[in-house]
Amino acid sequence: MTVRAIRVIPCLDVDAGRVVKGVNFVDIRDAGDPVELAAAYDAQGADELVFLDITASSDQRDTTVQMARAVAEQVFIPFTIGGGIRTVDDARRLLMAGADKVSVMTAAIKRPVLVTEISREFGAQCCVVAIDARRVDGSDDAFEVYTHGGRTRTGIDALEWASEVQRLGAGEILLTSMDTDGTKDGFDIPLTSAVTAAVDIPVIASGGVGTLQHMVEGVIDGGADAVLAASIFHFGEHTVADAKRVLAANNVTVRPPN
């Protein structure tokens, strides 16, 4: 017998240690405080958290390390930090501060061995590779890796890159469709199912969740091991507990909310 529990993961954007892009649900005193928001999502039943660091200036990166430390002191569920991690040393600082995983994207495309270095040093379970992909024009089964929020093409095939990062030592893939991201029309199921079929490591589906049923589709049709969403949770439309109830009602195993 095997329990395979699907994880529900809220994603928070942080800039210089503060949560940005408006989070607004009840009982939040400071919508920019990562610790308070993390605790609120923990209370709702979030299985993990992802903090996406959009800090532009590298000399403000210390604030992200401080944020990781503050979150780890108060919130006792796993969390990942992604954005701007270029070296093993960047990863080490975040992991030593209390992050459970780091997510790399652009730096891994520029220098793929970074994935191996992080995985060897800290274990594959710490090493998430984020892949932003778009459909090749007119295609339903060819996807290209993009960087810079979907603006910059890399010429790399997304399915080949997914297999490659697994071979390099990634423990998990955070897959975002740049076609569906922000649309609220649901995950890109062809992309998600193609990537989950191509690799053995867990895949977190991201980009496009507008309803709780979209999460069910991501798991059942897309084969995702985890579903990540931002706005659907941040604006109080739905709680993580709501999402889990809908998943469970569709025979998806989840850790029950408290």
Next chain:
Amino acid sequence: MSTVKAEERPLLAVLDYGIGNLHSAHKGFSHVGADTRLTADRGLINDACGVVLPGVGAFGPCMRALRAAGLDEVALDRIGAGVPFFGICIGMQMLFAGSAEAPEVEGLGVFAQTVQPLPDTVKRPQIQWNKLNVHKKHPMLNDLGDEAWVYFVHSYAPEVGEEVIATCDYGGPVTAAVARDNVWAAQFHPEKSGATGLRILSNFVAYASDAAKVAA
């Protein structure tokens, strides 16, 4: 979350043998009210009313680092003295005779079984929350509610032996928690298991605190 009063904060020693991130366990125990020190100091460890052996990464490097720091002897001494002792993740695995992950490296041998890979029929490592199936009533598992879900990150686990108090289902029953006398151990990460995990840490702090009062 019930925590102990400030004036009663029991001293816990988290054994510091110089590997990776041992801070999470430390933070978790502090959060539930223990005066927690990440330390290799013999005097401090001897004064502590509870000792925690954390561990992350792989069995071989952890065991070697523990020996290099001389803390293998210290751990066995405290266990022998009856001091409440809690091994977490690789810290649990090190309490066993050895591990298939590093057959050339001896474990502490507190528990007789060995540590074996998870079955090859399932994804390894197991990185997920899983439900505890309770085999024996034990203070570690007090007040966890009807269903206790905890967070696992591991590729190996001890063989299921008679000291098992809880398993999870992952390609068959997998050892999740064991206990004998003053020694508690968990394959999962209570310090990353939300309110359920904090309850488990709190249960240990309560046990250590009570044991110290009895001894005094």
